[in-house]
Every structure is written in structure tokens, then in C-alpha cells.
Amino acid sequence: MPYAKPNPVVVAPDALAQLAAYCHEHGHTHLLIVADANTDRALGRKLEATLLAAGLDVRKVILHGEEIIADAARVYQVMLALDGTPRALVAAGSGTITDITRFVSHRARLPFLSAPSAPSVDGFASVGAPMLIDGVKISLPTHAPAAIFADLDVNAAAPRAMIAAGFADILGKFTSVADFRLGHLLRDERYDETIAQRTYDVARVCQVNAEAIGQATPASIALLMDALVESGLCILDFGDSASASGAEHHLSHFWEML
Structure with missing residues (x-):
């Protein structure tokens, strides 16, 4: 829901x-x-x-x-x-x-x-x-x-490592969207193509603007923040985090527990 x-x-x-x-x-x-x-x-x-x-x-x-x-x-x-x-x-x-x-x-x-x-x-x-x-x-x-x-x-003005983390989080949507689609195709899990496309699109926009984001220009940081928020809104609209959280999140959570 x-x-x-x-x-x-x-x-x-x-x-x-x-x-x-x-x-x-x-x-x-x-x-x-x-x-x-x-x-x-x-x-x-x-x-x-x-x-x-x-x-x-x-x-x-x-x-x-x-x-x-x-x-x-x-x-x-x-x-x-x-x-x-x-x-x-x-x-x-x-x-x-x-x-x-x-x-x-x-x-x-x-x-x-x-x-x-x-x-x-x-x-x-x-x-x-x-x-x-x-x-x-x-x-x-x-x-x-x-x-x-x-x-x-x-x-x-945030530390570059924090900006890099946000950029990496967005790049992770390429694999999470793939996992989202695979879950539907292989296991008949709930799926929404519009949500998948919205999530993919924000990853693509950030990928194209990677150099500017690396320089932390105000316009590029606004773009990155908008992308991060949009990914979260996709989760809210779908009622599940599947579009934005795939195998890469399982790995990161495992590493945090070590």
C-alpha cells in the first residue's frame, strides 16, 4: 500500500x-x-x-x-x-x-x-x-x-565522502531495478514498471552528471538530492522498497554488522 x-x-x-x-x-x-x-x-x-x-x-x-x-x-x-x-x-x-x-x-x-x-x-x-x-x-x-x-x-559544502555515498546509493539503483524485475519474472513478485522506470531514470540522470556531482556544484547537488528523494518517493508510492533496495543492500547491511 x-x-x-x-x-x-x-x-x-x-x-x-x-x-x-x-x-x-x-x-x-x-x-x-x-x-x-x-x-x-x-x-x-x-x-x-x-x-x-x-x-x-x-x-x-x-x-x-x-x-x-x-x-x-x-x-x-x-x-x-x-x-x-x-x-x-x-x-x-x-x-x-x-x-x-x-x-x-x-x-x-x-x-x-x-x-x-x-x-x-x-x-x-x-x-x-x-x-x-x-x-x-x-x-x-x-x-x-x-x-x-x-x-x-x-x-x-558536505564532506565529499558523504556526497560520494549519495551518488553511490543512486548508482545502486541500476542493480536494484534489475533485481526488482528479476523478482517479478522469476518469482512472480509484485512489480510496477512505472516505479522501476522512475527509479532507473534518476540513476541515469546522476550518471550523466557524475563529473558535476564530483565537483559539488550547487546545481549538481540539488540534482543529486532531488534524485535521492525521488527514489524514496518511489518506495512510498509502491509501498515497498524493492525498486531501490536489492542485493547491494543485503551486502551493505551484512558489512555493517561485522
Whole structure:
């Protein structure tokens, strides 16, 4: 079944100002920003200042550690930062921060907004939260963000390794779409050619623009972020991640467990 999709999706230099306006329009006057030390420097402080200047009640929790993992300890840390006031949770980060925030907001029945700090994954629009539970990587059902606001300047300035990760995630759609089609042909698994083509198209666009993405020009980073979000929207429209997550994801999850 298809899921509710984030609306709007903003990739622009003034995305944070638009996030503040969105919060006012939708009654999200109390917010909790979730970040780690790196994403706080890159985005969290700017986001916090923007929201405070807009007259919103803002709290922030910063996850510290050499490596931030989406696990029970991090979930507990975010839960402790909730003060009893109903707050919309804002993920100021990339994949892991988004997954932790998504999981907590879903279980606490609180609104969830995404403010990506790097174009590194296609999971910003996802409903699944990959969590490490007792040493095993499990994707838990949650919800998509109500809206996505990606500051283009922040994302263009992201570490090149993070940009490369997002580009590689998109290139993986060539094989995931092939697996999607093979599953239908060989095992009669559910399939949608429109979803497959949409997913393939974003991979092709990024492949053609690989050199510009490698240079992290604002226009190319906007293209990459749009592609990552579109891949996630395909998952929501199809109601399953098969188009965007094939054998390559099984391998990556296995390596993360080692």
C-alpha cells in the first residue's frame, strides 16, 4: 500500500527559513532538533538560530561519540531529551540521525521533519528505520517525514565522502531495478514498471552528471538530492522498497554488522 508522502520537499538556499514558516503554518511551535556533533556544526546551529529567530520554542539534543549508530542507546538518549511538551522532531543530519529521529517520533506519535545535512542516502523520504538490534540490522516500520527541507548551501559544502555515498546509493539503483524485475519474472513478485522506470531514470540522470556531482556544484547537488528523494518517493508510492533496495543492500547491511 502507498504511504503518505512528505510535502513539501524543498531543496534551496532558503530551505531553513521555509522550514520555520512551515512550522508556524502547521502549528509546530515546539520543536526538538536531533543532531550529532558534526551535523550540529554543519547545520544544527544554523537551524536552531533560524527557528529561534522565528519565535519558536526549540530544544536540541546532540548525540556524541566516535561513531553514531542507530541503536537502542541512541533512541534512549533522544527519548530522554523529550520534556513532556508535545514537540515536532527535526532530524538535522543524514541517514543515521534521520533514522533515529524517525523511529522516536513514530513511537512517541510526534510529528517528524527532515533537514538533511548531506546528500548521502535515499532514505530521507523513507518509512523504514534501519536499526541495529542485538547486533542484527533490522529495518523497522515507522513513518515518512511530514516535509523535507534541504539547505542547498549546507549540502553542497558536505564532506565529499558523504556526497560520494549519495551518488553511490543512486548508482545502486541500476542493480536494484534489475533485481526488482528479476523478482517479478522469476518469482512472480509484485512489480510496477512505472516505479522501476522512475527509479532507473534518476540513476541515469546522476550518471550523466557524475563529473558535476564530483565537483559539488550547487546545481549538481540539488540534482543529486532531488534524485535521492525521488527514489524514496518511489518506495512510498509502491509501498515497498524493492525498486531501490536489492542485493547491494543485503551486502551493505551484512558489512555493517561485522
